[in-house]
Amino acid sequence: MKNAFKIATLAAAIGLSGPALASLAYVSNEKDNTLSVIDTETNEVVDTIDVGARPRGILLSKDHTKLYICASDDDTVQVLDLATRKIIDTLPSGEDPEQFALHPNNRHLYIANEDDAIVTVVDVQTKDVLAQIDVGVEPEGMAVSPDGKWAVNTSETSSMLHWINTETFEIERNTVVGQRPRHVEFSKDSKVAWASAEIGGTVHIFDVDTIEEIKQIDFKIKGVPQDRVQPVGIELTSNGKYAFVALGPSNHVAVVDAQTYEVLDYLLVGARVWQLDLDKDEKFLYTTNGVSSDVSVIDVEELKVIKSIKVGRFPWGVVIDPTS
Amino acid sequence: MDLKGRLLIASVLCGWLLAPASAAALDVTIGYIHWVPDQGPVLSNVTPEPEDAGLRGAELGIADNNATGKFLNQNYALESVIASDEAGALAALDSMLENGIDLLVTRVPADTLQAMAKKADGKALLFNAGASDGRLRITECQPNVLHTIPSYAMLTDALAQWLSMRRWKEVFLITGPTDQDKAWADAFRRASKRFGLDIIADKPWTFDSDLRRTAAKELPAFTQARDYDAVVVADVRGDFGEYVPFNTWLPRPVVGTQGMGPEAWHRVVEAWGAAQLQNRFRELADREMNSEDYAAWAAIRSIGTTVTGLSEAGHSNIREHLFSDAFQLAAFKGRKLTYRPWNGQLRQPIPLVHPQGLVATPPLEGFLHPDSELDTLGYDKPESDCRIN
Numbered sequence: 001m002k003n004a005f006k007i008a009t010l011a012a013a014i015g016l017s018g019p020a021l022a023s024l025a026y027v028s029n030e031k032d033n034t035l036s037v038i039d040t041e042t043n044e045v046v047d048t049i050d051v052g053a054r055p056r057g058i059l060l061s062k063d064h065t066k067l068y069i070c071a072s073d074d075d076t077v078q079v080l081d082l083a084t085r086k087i088i089d090t091l092p093s094g095e096d097p098e099q100f101a102l103h104p105n106n107r108h109l110y111i112a113n114e115d116d117a118i119v120t121v122v123d124v125q126t127k128d129v130l131a132q133i134d135v136g137v138e139p140e141g142m143a144v145s146p147d148g149k150w151a152v153n154t155s156e157t158s159s160m161l162h163w164i165n166t167e168t169f170e171i172e173r174n175t176v177v178g179q180r181p182r183h184v185e186f187s188k189d190s191k192v193a194w195a196s197a198e199i200g201g202t203v204h205i206f207d208v209d210t211i212e213e214i215k216q217i218d219f220k221i222k223g224v225p226q227d228r229v230q231p232v233g234i235e236l237t238s239n240g241k242y243a244f245v246a247l248g249p250s251n252h253v254a255v256v257d258a259q260t261y262e263v264l265d266y267l268l269v270g271a272r273v274w275q276l277d278l279d280k281d282e283k284f285l286y287t288t289n290g291v292s293s294d295v296s297v298i299d300v301e302e303l304k305v306i307k308s309i310k311v312g313r314f315p316w317g318v319v320i321d322p323t324s
Numbered sequence: 325m326d327l328k329g330r331l332l333i334a335s336v337l338c339g340w341l342l343a344p345a346s347a348a349a350l351d352v353t354i355g356y357i358h359w360v361p362d363q364g365p366v367l368s369n370v371t372p373e374p375e376d377a378g379l380r381g382a383e384l385g386i387a388d389n390n391a392t393g394k395f396l397n398q399n400y401a402l403e404s405v406i407a408s409d410e411a412g413a414l415a416a417l418d419s420m421l422e423n424g425i426d427l428l429v430t431r432v433p434a435d436t437l438q439a440m441a442k443k444a445d446g447k448a449l450l451f452n453a454g455a456s457d458g459r460l461r462i463t464e465c466q467p468n469v470l471h472t473i474p475s476y477a478m479l480t481d482a483l484a485q486w487l488s489m490r491r492w493k494e495v496f497l498i499t500g501p502t503d504q505d506k507a508w509a510d511a512f513r514r515a516s517k518r519f520g521l522d523i524i525a526d527k528p529w530t531f532d533s534d535l536r537r538t539a540a541k542e543l544p545a546f547t548q549a550r551d552y553d554a555v556v557v558a559d560v561r562g563d564f565g566e567y568v569p570f571n572t573w574l575p576r577p578v579v580g581t582q583g584m585g586p587e588a589w590h591r592v593v594e595a596w597g598a599a600q601l602q603n604r605f606r607e608l609a610d611r612e613m614n615s616e617d618y619a620a621w622a623a624i625r626s627i628g629t630t631v632t633g634l635s636e637a638g639h640s641n642i643r644e645h646l647f648s649d650a651f652q653l654a655a656f657k658g659r660k661l662t663y664r665p666w667n668g669q670l671r672q673p674i675p676l677v678h679p680q681g682l683v684a685t686p687p688l689e690g691f692l693h694p695d696s697e698l699d700t701l702g703y704d705k706p707e708s709d710c711r712i713n
Contacts (some may be wrong), residue, residue: 015521044568096600096603114600115600115603115604115607134394136391136392136395137388137391137392137604138597138600141584154393155391156597156600156654157388157391157392157393157625157654158392158395158632159394159629159632159654160392162395171395174396176393176632176633177398178651178652179534179629179654179660180597198654199652199654199659199660200652200660201660208560225696225697227696227698228659228661230659249658
């Protein structure tokens with residue numbers, strides 16, 4: 001019911017004549033201070049929204065009514081109302097927020113403050129800063145396990161994962177991984193965590209119960225120099241079949257078997273592929289390509305790139321609203 | 325801050341212990357010795373070089389190491405000396421070696437570095453963050469010296485690759501009077517052969533008048549030639565070179581040490597997370613980060629990255645790790661950096677910059693190498709007599 005209502009308001013807001021049933025993808029354009037809105041039915045940009053300076057990490061509220069935006073150079077997290085596409089609020093984020101993750105309670109937002117070597121935890125309802133946690137140099141990746149127990153931050157220059165207990169807001173473990181860890185992604189059952197190391201060229205798989213590394217994945221793409229293979233974003237299918245790893249300036253996305261950790265394929269996308277997100281049916285994967293300023297669309301079943309969509313300059317993050 | 329002519333000893337200590345009590349504390353003290361001979365004033369003195377170039381980069385490296393080390397119970401300290409003469413620099417080394425410091429970063433001329441390397445033989449590992457001379461990398465290598473500052477050959481190869489890619493192959497070379505200028509120009513001549521450039525005029529700069537008044541009159545005549553695609557200036561200190569752009573006989577770009585040219589680091593570099601490094605440096609030093617700062621930072625981060633991996637210090641352990649496959653330095657240049665095993669040079673991309681922007685970052689696509697594209701810049705193994713491993 002709620003969804004139907006939301007679709008109606010959305011349609012009204014953007015002035016569509018018929019029923020707007022398409023799922024929408026939001027892309028943050030780091031150098032344009034905008035979001036591009038892509039209709040995933042037609043794969044066309046249907047709107048561009050002005051936001052704060054240097055937008056990077058973006059994520060949806062758990063009820064899919066709001067989009068949170070790290071406006072890095074404005075030192076704030078902006079709250080975009082998806083129905084009206086207006087910035088309705090800002091959150092105290094600490095300096096230079098880059099990536100963040102929302103706890104399943106829909107209230108605790110964990111923000112990596114890249115310039116300050118801090119993770120800030122904000123209650124999005126009260127706007128209180130609940131904790132500021134000292135982490136390594138250049139905190140970047142941020143993830144909260146779906147069961148809500150762990151928040152994991154990567155610090156790029158310290159090459160570590162910091163495992164934060166979400167009850168105490170204290171670091172319980174620090175694990176050293178490859179150089180320049182960028183991103184962490186939990187499996188849907190919270191049992192396994194995947195972490196990419198950009199300069200290390202590796203992905204590290206952790207058993208969450210023991211916080212021990214159980215596997216390291218290396219990548220080799222024919223015809224691409226090894227030091228251009230730089231893992232960044234990771235996306236897992238909820239059926240546990242695939243992991244997709246964006247490999248940066250190698251311009252490829254790796255397809256990994258999420259059970260055996262074997263690399264199955266490499267798909268050529270745009271230049272310097274950064275982040276990725278699956279659409280609501282997990283039929284299509286959208287990737288942001290920073291240097292070519294476009295978004296590639298991958299057909300998950302066929303494992304083929306079917307389209308590239310021109311967006312703003314230096315697209316960074318992509319989020320697809322599964323309910324729109 | 326006037327740092328000249330006095331001995332400055334600064335210790336940056338960090339007693340920040342958040343690591344689990346089980347890990348034994350590891351204290352790593354790194355020495356930094358700085359001596360740059362005074363070469364007198366330059367004509368173009370609009371933006372003087374900061375006197376603490378190098379030192380502040382070293383300090384940032386220590387801060388970065390400690391920010392990581394605090395989770396592993398590792399503490400880093402810097403002991404720095406800015407010497408007023410060569411004897412002072414050598415005395416500082418003696419005293420550091422006596423105090424058991426076995427890891428040092430130096431910003432000193434090549435001859436001083438050679439003397440230091442001999443004194444420190446078997447006792448310490450030195451990181452050269454100041455001398456770009458080719459001979460330190462092709463004939464006079466020392467097993468205990470690594471180089472984080474690029475050689476003149478790496479810088480000029482980067483420029484020549486780019487000129488070749490642009491097909492601006494006929495160049496007019498102007499070389500200043502100092503030994504450094506001549507070394508830079510020699511490196512460029514070598515690069516021009518490697519990348520198929522043609523130096524159609526090769527003239528030494530001999531004028532000694534004040535160009536701020538006369539550049540417009542002297543330079544057009546000086547740069548008269550049948551035709552050329554670009555003017556290349558070798559003026560390492562920035563004495564006359566700033567007056568060459570827009571004063572050439574033909575309407576051509578000026579590249580090299582002035583105009584657009586190669587740098588180990590520059591404030592316009594911002595990709596690959598460099599914006600964060602620039603911000604951290606600005607906050608620490610209240611100025612922009614330059615190549616010497618970067619070289620000192622990279623040296624100290626090489627040590628920090630190694631100690632994080634090994635959980636132990638000691639110059640011979642560290643040296644072994646630095647040349648192993650396990651070592652990789654994330655240094656904001658878009659790919660992992662490693663040390664060349666034959667001469668200890670840190671491989672690195674070289675940004676080509678003008679004062680307000682980045683033009684390109686060689687190695688450029690299409691310049692191939694069987695092992696690493698980064699080895700298209702500088703002295704590759706067959707071109708160096710050195711085998712320090």
